[in-house]
Amino acid sequence: MTVHSTREFAAPLANLAPLRAPASPRPVSPAARFEAGARIFSQGDRAGKIYRVKAGIVRLYRLLSDGRRQVTAFCLPGDVFGLAPEGSHHLFAEAVEETQLAVYPALEALDGDVMALLLGKLFTAQNHLTVLGRHQAAERLASFLLDMAARQGTGTRVDLPMSRTDIADYLGLTIETVSRSLAKLQQERLVRLNGARHIELLDAETLRGMVE
């Protein structure tokens, strides 16, 4: 299994930069741009600010002291993150690729239905729980690919900005098992790889059957 250290994942490049006023008519929250790999916040950091992904993608993860890593979520454009109980973050957040975020000073600054947002996150977490607890490797991959396809809204085409390591740590597998499971799905003509990070779902129906 790939093992991680906090140091190895330290962010050398994070920078906060005010952005020009956007096209939107309403007043905007301050914004920030992060390089690929840049840390947004760390476990233990004082919490408060809320973030919404404008462009790019963010990984949220928890790190065990021996370096094992669990990615709890990938945040895509539109997604909100940074909510924490008791004033202190219990997750790391990092930009997977170059990313732009809207930053809100507090939960209250969000305009939408915060309760619905939280309930949605809870629902997602419970699904993920089922995948990790009760699905086999290929099924986990299928679940991940279907989820990414749905969220990207690009039909049967998925692209994966994150590395195999990120995917493995999200699915509770190793990179080798991710690779082999993808190969297996491809042999079964369920997906097709156009390069490692661009995947076409050939039989979404069967894939859905694998995860219920």
Place this chain on the structure above:
Amino acid sequence: MTVHSTREFAAPLANLAPLRAPASPRPVSPAARFEAGARIFSQGDRAGKIYRVKAGIVRLYRLLSDGRRQVTAFCLPGDVFGLAPEGSHHLFAEAVEETQLAVYPALEALDGDVMALLLGKLFTAQNHLTVLGRHQAAERLASFLLDMAARQGTGTRVDLPMSRTDIADYLGLTIETVSRSLAKLQQERLVRLNGARHIELLDAETLRGMVE
């Protein structure tokens, strides 16, 4: 692996019974009593009511079409459950042992800080995610026992009202592996079993080290 069916878990004994007025001075919500094994609500049921455990214990779980089951949480006295997005439950809820619940007509009827409650549940789910994704069998057991001990507030004594099947489905293991992992912890003098469902934590420090 133990495989479940919805039918097998059907609740023959659920009954709603108004309780006498409690000692508490403020007006009370209607209450209900459930036999061991009784269904409280099912996946797909119309949601709305909120429950708080008064006595007993409740399991929440998701069921896959082939019978695999993932228990997402055990609710102990004081815990609130039944929150669902979009008007429809996505989990089953059942009484593990004889259980009494306070029933609230809606989320708004809860007096406490609902936001903090949801954030807490999210935090718990993320912890559980890490356990399922990145811990070995014995480590999962350790995590579960420490959690139960902390929540029961009985120091180093834990009692387990739920069966090995429930524990296995909570930890993403089989009952045999749960049994063997307990035996292993016992051989290492970390715990001691007084009967299958009463466990003493002999070395909580080391157990904590196993889960970080």
Place this chain on the structure above:
DNA sequence: CGGACAATTGATTATGCTCAATACTGGTGG
């Protein structure tokens, strides 16, 4: 005391992990 269910223990198998080697990819410089 007996019966049914729950839990443990044993033997074997299978899935995914580890260690290792090879192949691919994208960016850089000759």
Place this chain on the structure above:
DNA sequence: CCACCAGTATTGAGCATAATCAATTGTCCG
């Protein structure tokens, strides 16, 4: 433009952990 290099991904062989199948043993009730 192409060769090279570093990082990333794939593939292979053997191993370890947990699952499966099966047989006891233990426990709670009636």
